[in-house]
Amino acid sequence: MQFNIKKLELDTFVTSSTENLSQVVCVVEYEFIESVNGETISKSFAQPLEFRGWDSSSFIQYNNLTEEKVKGWVTSSFETLKTETYTMEDDVHHPTGSWSAYLNSMSSSLYNQVSGSGLPW
Numbered sequence: 001m002q003f004n005i006k007k008l009e010l011d012t013f014v015t016s017s018t019e020n021l022s023q024v025v026c027v028v029e030y031e032f033i034e035s036v037n038g039e040t041i042s043k044s045f046a047q048p049l050e051f052r053g054w055d056s057s058s059f060i061q062y063n064n065l066t067e068e069k070v071k072g073w074v075t076s077s078f079e080t081l082k083t084e085t086y087t088m089e090d091d092v093h094h095p096t097g098s099w100s101a102y103l104n105s106m107s108s109s110l111y112n113q114v115s116g117s118g119l120p121w
Contacts (some may be wrong), residue, residue: 001032001033001110002102003030003103004032005070006029007029008025008027008029008062009028009046010025010067011025011026017116019112024098025049025073030046030071031043034113036113039114040114040116041114043106043110047074047077049073049077075077078096078099078102094106
């Protein structure tokens with residue numbers, strides 16, 4: 001299963017109200033893509049990032065962000081979310097207490113959706 005960053009949304013409020021910071025990312029849009037026997041399915045999500053008064057000395061400017069850094073923001077956020085997400089399309093609850101539990105649940109769900117078409121061929 002692939003995990004891709006699709007889009008970064010900027011927080012115009014934090015950016016305009018904080019002198020030292022510009023182009024603060026507030027939401028990361030990401031997707032999972034699963035392929036089985038030539039069939040592909042994808043599911044997109046949006047992960048809000050909470051502004052906590054970051055120290056400008058540790059702030060990474062927007063143009064210096066890397067895909068791995070942003071992926072790290074998304075995956076580490078699951079360690080603090082001790083809850084679950086619900087995907088209405090497939091009626092599945094995914095645990096979010098850890099990235100690995102969430103990833104395993106999502107992978108299994110997407111695999112079952114793409115491989116369980118109900119067709120005899």
